[in-house]
Amino acid sequence: MRVTGIGRAAATVLALATVGLAGCGQSGSAPAPAAPPPPEVGVVTVAPGRADLSVELPGRLEAYRVAQVRARAAGILNKRLFNEGSDVKAGQPLFDIDAAPYRASLASAQAQLARAEANLSQAQALADRYAPLAKSQAVSQQEALNAQAAAKQAAADVAAGKAAVQTAQINLGHATVTAPISGRIGRALVTEGALVGQGEATPLAVVQQVDKLYVNFTQSAADVMRLRQALAEGRLQRAGNGEAAKVQVLLEDGSVYAHAGKLLFSDLSVDASTGQIALRAELPNPQGLLLPGLYVRVRVAQAEVADGVLLPQQAVARGLSGDTVLVVAEDGTVSAKPVKLGPPQGGKALVLGGLKAGEKVIVDGLQKTKAGGKARPVPVAGPATAASAPASAASAKN
Structure with missing residues (x-):
């Protein structure tokens, strides 16, 4: 088909317009991306x-306090009087040692004391009787002094007898072994029938205050x-x-x-x-x-x-x-x-x-x-x- 001059002019104008629009699109700047927000931190x-x-x-x-329970009296252990691992009070009986020999010793000491007290009574009466007679020279001064010395010796025998009785009572008391402190007791270190306290204080148990x-x-x-x-x-x-x-x-x-x-x-x-x-x-x-x-x-x-x-x-x-x-x-x-x-x-x-x-x-x-x-x-x-x-x-x- 034949293109006329008017048609060629229109085509040229359209091409120039398209190029112009393309040029405008390329020359324009793109929008800048937004800045990221500050990071979130825990403060x-x-x-x-x-x-x-x-x-x-x-x-x-x-332990606050530890006490060893020991046998201070020699003899055969008759009985354990506590439960192992239990709490005990001070003075509570723990072991029973055969006390027959100690009861006999106490009875003997008491008899000796009674004899000494009788001797003291007699000697003191004689000394009291001789004192006024010596002043009137009815008896010699030597006899009066001898009577006073005999009375003092009898008094000393009484004191020794009382000490012997007290010792026997202490030994008898040691036959019952008691807790020295309040606390928790462990296992028994000896069993019934054991000979304890022979020559040394045998350890029997340990009590601890906890x-x-x-x-x-x-x-x-x-x-x-x-x-x-x-x-x-x-x-x-x-x-x-x-x-x-x-x-x-x-x-x-x-x-x-x-x-x-x-x-x-x-x-x-x-x-x-x-x-x-x-x-x-x-x-x-x-x-x-x-x-x-x-x-x-x-x-x-x-x-x-x-x-x-x-x-x-x-x-x-x-x-x-x-x-x-x-x-x-x-x-x-x-x-x-x-x-x-x-x-x-x-x-x-x-x-x-x-x-x-x-x-x-x-x-x-x-x-x-x-x-x-x-x-x-x-x-x-x-x-x-x-x-x-x-x-x-x-x-x-x-």
């Missing part, structure tokens, strides 16, 4: 408070010295306001024993072979749950800090240049703050300095941000406060 709000600095040490329980227990443990002398230095310099305060330090016992399953004890003393000298100082605490045991000889963990509150902050361990970055935490400002800016750490407390980091009340410390989502960046703080469980927890108080940093 705790700093609220300084008092923190007890405690030390956890291995210890061993010991309503209270001692806890014996040791602490490094170096830790004790560092703690004392910190207390002397005022960096730490003594726990308990001058009272005996509080002691808690941790059982094998990790639980804390219901009754707290108190520290009695720390030894005045250091064991030269171990470099340890011996300590002892007193622990109530009213239900008898704990047993002597049991190994336990002992938590002793030795000092306290007035303005401490507890943080999860992951919140603190440790490095050669020091320890730091990430803090979120009101505008969302993240910054690193150096902190001074004390001993760890119950799996948490104890901050002794470097933070102010109200600051928000990042404890969750640390991998999402860094110092100089932005973050959106979201509170996590509770504020960062100080609280009592186990620690090695003597290892506090200077």
